Amino acid sequence: MMVEQKLHVTLLTGRTIEQGVGKEFGKASREYHNACSMVYMDSDDMRKMNIKNNTNVLITTPNGSVVLKAIKYPRSATPGLIYIPYGPWANAICSNATTSIGMPSFKGTPAEVEAAPDKAVLSIEELLRSEFGR
Amino acid sequence: MTTTVEPVIATETKTIQSVTCPICGCLCDDIEVTIQNNEVVKMKNGCAVCEAKFLGYRGEHRIKTPLIRKEGKLVPVTMDEAVHAAAEVLANSNYPILYGWSSTSSEAQRVGVELAEEIGGVLDNTAVVCHGPSILGVQEVGIPTATLGQIRHRADLIIYWGCDPWSAHPRHLERYTNFTEGRFEKSEWKSYMQKVKSQAGKKKLASLARSGFIKSKTPQPQSCFVGGVPPAMSKGGRKLIVIDVRKTMSGEMADYFIQVEPNKDYELIQAIRALVQDQELDVETVAGVPVEYLKEFADALVNCEFGVIFFGMGLTQTAGKFRNIEVAIQLVRDLNARTKFMIMPMRGHFNVTGANVVSAWQSGYPFGVDFSLGYPRYNPGETTCMDVLLRDELDASLVIAADPGANFPKEAVKNMVKHPLIVIDPHMNATSMLGDIVFPSAFVGIEVDGTAYRMDHVPIPLHKVVEPPAGVYSDEEILSRILEEVRIIKSQEAKKEKEAA
Numbered sequence: 196m197m198v199e200q201k202l203h204v205t206l207l208t209g210r211t212i213e214q215g216v217g218k219e220f221g222k223a224s225r226e227y228h229n230a231c232s233m234v235y236m237d238s239d240d241m242r243k244m245n246i247k248n249n250t251n252v253l254i255t256t257p258n259g260s261v262v263l264k265a266i267k268y269p270r271s272a273t274p275g276l277i278y279i280p281y282g283p284w285a286n287a288i289c290s291n292a293t294t295s296i297g298m299p300s301f302k303g304t305p306a307e308v309e310a311a312p313d314k315a316v317l318s319i320e321e322l323l324r325s326e327f328g329r
Numbered sequence: 330m331t332t333t334v335e336p337v338i339a340t341e342t343k344t345i346q347s348v349t350c351p352i353c354g355c356l357c358d359d360i361e362v363t364i365q366n367n368e369v370v371k372m373k374n375g376c377a378v379c380e381a382k383f384l385g386y387r388g389e390h391r392i393k394t395p396l397i398r399k400e401g402k403l404v405p406v407t408m409d410e411a412v413h414a415a416a417e418v419l420a421n422s423n424y425p426i427l428y429g430w431s432s433t434s435s436e437a438q439r440v441g442v443e444l445a446e447e448i449g450g451v452l453d454n455t456a457v458v459c460h461g462p463s464i465l466g467v468q469e470v471g472i473p474t475a476t477l478g479q480i481r482h483r484a485d486l487i488i489y490w491g492c493d494p495w496s497a498h499p500r501h502l503e504r505y506t507n508f509t510e511g512r513f514e515k516s517e518w519k520s521y522m523q524k525v526k527s528q529a530g531k532k533k534l535a536s537l538a539r540s541g542f543i544k545s546k547t548p549q550p551q552s553c554f555v556g557g558v559p560p561a562m563s564k565g566g567r568k569l570i571v572i573d574v575r576k577t578m579s580g581e582m583a584d585y586f587i588q589v590e591p592n593k594d595y596e597l598i599q600a601i602r603a604l605v606q607d608q609e610l611d612v613e614t615v616a617g618v619p620v621e622y623l624k625e626f627a628d629a630l631v632n633c634e635f636g637v638i639f640f641g642m643g644l645t646q647t648a649g650k651f652r653n654i655e656v657a658i659q660l661v662r663d664l665n666a667r668t669k670f671m672i673m674p675m676r677g678h679f680n681v682t683g684a685n686v687v688s689a690w691q692s693g694y695p696f697g698v699d700f701s702l703g704y705p706r707y708n709p710g711e712t713t714c715m716d717v718l719l720r721d722e723l724d725a726s727l728v729i730a731a732d733p734g735a736n737f738p739k740e741a742v743k744n745m746v747k748h749p750l751i752v753i754d755p756h757m758n759a760t761s762m763l764g765d766i767v768f769p770s771a772f773v774g775i776e777v778d779g780t781a782y783r784m785d786h787v788p789i790p791l792h793k794v795v796e797p798p799a800g801v802y803s804d805e806e807i808l809s810r811i812l813e814e815v816r817i818i819k820s821q822e823a824k825k826e827k828e829a830a
Contacts, residue, residue: 205591207574209642210497210677212377219352219381221390222735222758226381259739271553271576276591278575283735283759291738294650296465297457297697297713299738301646303592319735319759326739327746329401329763 202244206256206306207278208289214280223319231282232316235268236308240275246310253311254279254288256304261287261322262314277308283322342370349791350379351432351774353498354676354784355505367795369775376499383775387798390757392769394800403767408800412807415727415766416814418749420822422725424701425450426714429731429753430688431459431678433770434779434791437804438680438687441729444812446692447819449701451723453714454684455677455731456696462645463674464685464695465709466654473661475637475671476785477504482511484671486633488570490657491594491643492675493577501639501675502582507569517567521582528581553588554618558625568629572597573643587626590617592648598656601627605663630664637671645674676784678731679774683782718744727751729804730770734759753807770804771797779805 217227234254236246246252252265254277261284268278279285281301290300323329348360362383363371372383395411396403406414419425427445430438431454445452456464480487487506494501502508510516537543553576564584571583572594580586589597593616600615604627610620630636638661644653657672664670676682685695692698694707697714710716717723718741725748728734734742735758742763752764761767773779774791782788797803802810 207591210493212496212499215352215378215496215499216381218732219378220385221388221756222732223390223762224388268575270578270581271588273575276575281736286736286738286742289738291715291719291740293710293713293715293719295710295716296462296651297453297709297715298462298646298650299458299715299741300648301458302642303647320762323734323759323762327743327763329746 199243200309202240202308204240204275204277204306204308206254206288206304207276207302208281208285209278209302211280214282227282228318231280232263232284233266233280234263234308235273235278236265237273237276238267239272240308241265241267244308244310246308247312250310250312251314251316253309253314254306255309256288256290256306258290259288262311262316264316265308277306283319283326284316287322287326341365345792345794348794349774349781349789350375350382351679351772351781351791352376352378352382353679354682355498355501356679356781356783356789357500357504358789359504362794364795369795378499382772386755386772386775391755391798392757392761392767393798394769396764396767398765403764408802408810411766411768412810412814415751415768415811416818418725418751418766419444419448419450419727419811420815420818422448422450422749424717424723425725425727426717426723427452427727427729428714428733429455429729430684431455431681431731432773433680433730433804434773434777434781435680435683435687435788436779437729437773437808438684439691440805440808440812442688442691444727444808444815445698446700446705447812447815449703450727451712451714451717452688452692452698452700453712454688454696455681456685457713457715458736459642459677459681460645460674461696461709461713462651463640463654465651466658469651469655470658470662472658473665473671474673474785476787477783480635480637480671480673481505481509483513483635484511484567484637485514486568486570486629486636488572488636488638489579489583489675490572490638490640491574491645491647492639492641493573493579494639494675495578495582497641497677498675502569502579506637506639507567514567517569520566553586554622558622559585568633570626570629585626585629587618587622593617594644594647594653595649595656597623598653598660601630602656602660602663605631605660605667630670631667633668633670635669635671636664637673639673639675641675673785680781682784682786683780683788686782686786715741718742721747723748725749725751727753728760728764729753729808730773732758732760734761734763753804755801768807769798769801770807771801773804776801777803777805779803 213230776797
């Protein structure tokens, strides 16, 4: 089977129960990091891209790129969709188009995924420092 | 004011019942907490998130003293120093934004409106990145809604559209909809448990088939539209329908799950409106859903006694945004000509509804209020803080009880940190890490009393169950002190100008 280099997908961001629990432990906690620095992908898409479960991927949009851990979505087939829990990792690549109503486009924007098993996922402190210099 | 609140040390164990959970818009008020030595040691009835908050609120990530950024690093300072520094920034700014307000009490929100008016700032709450579009939709067409008590006792058809209550409002089903024992509608918990057992068997067989131990006769359907309309659509009792772009845990619980293509909710709702009005559709699928399924769905809507649609970010953050809400409300209006139907947004933070209510009763507008001209102005897209940030028009910001550092798009945060940033929060969250002046605050609903509005606009009291740590004040008190200091600075400046003239 031919392995594709880049997969064009639709990016969704949203809540997960783990993100909810993690944020109550604290944004610098291990629980929050594990819950939010990951991306759910479709298992067939992962196979096509030769991405193994729990390995890192690079996700790129016109707004930026971020390295996240790819996890197979367990509940249904979601071909062409990726889902990142709300958090600074998701917001590193989210569209900020508010379409003149104040609400950025957090769901349903285009993105590209590529395997990046050798790139590291940044911690929240590293991510904030790289983006905002603090 | 320099008084210090000393924690009351109680050695005995005390159990407090009917505590309200300060997490999400459900505001579950049946939590039982056990207190020992001024700490929560045990709790009952809460969900996973509630438990994490009540048992983890004193964790290592708590801010203990006020902090000010000096030479690039946050260093501890006294409360008086931090209050004066924050007041200096706000009193001297031309166009500050005051953002957050959703995880605090309505009493603190009221002081916030006063502060925004005093300094001529933009007052905005987290609704702007949450249900702001829902408010715009409601402003267009109104909203037929009810309290959660009515829904609990009477609703026989529950629809969750673009939301996953199992993740974001974990006890919503248990307290207000399908799994609660209402006066006129019974709980569906037993039938759900039977379904789970039967599905567990099927999953085991499928797993064995995948491993090659047994031969599978029928391959597992990948789409939710394979194999005809499920018989659950015509079952008796309370029905649960979930519509989402991916099958969530709530979708697995549902009697009927409809998988809609991303960004196509608007056309799906319009197609259902046509079917509810007995019109024919001359296409085979709409938004990836076969029309035969949609017809069954429309029949279920029309034939219920009391239906309700709960909707979430799946409608407000995708293409169409507030137009999705507008047509969803119009669908409910159409349905009310045939049966009884309600619609309600699934509000996220525990008092985001209160932030809208307080802002609306004080200024006339629920979010995105601009006081820079001396009177409140509201024009979403212009006076909403996200747009002010993206245009980089601000010159200072105050963030309270929210974390835009983690939850706003990167470009907006970049502009926020260019200017002085004041943060009031119990935790060292992403915004506190980026802040210039940081105030530790007490947890509302754990360490201070207050009022919060549930997602159905019912005000619920929040209880103080333990004393806050020494030197940590409530949001209301911190804001009042900043407001008082701003007024002193402004009157001194006015006096100086008068003398110079």
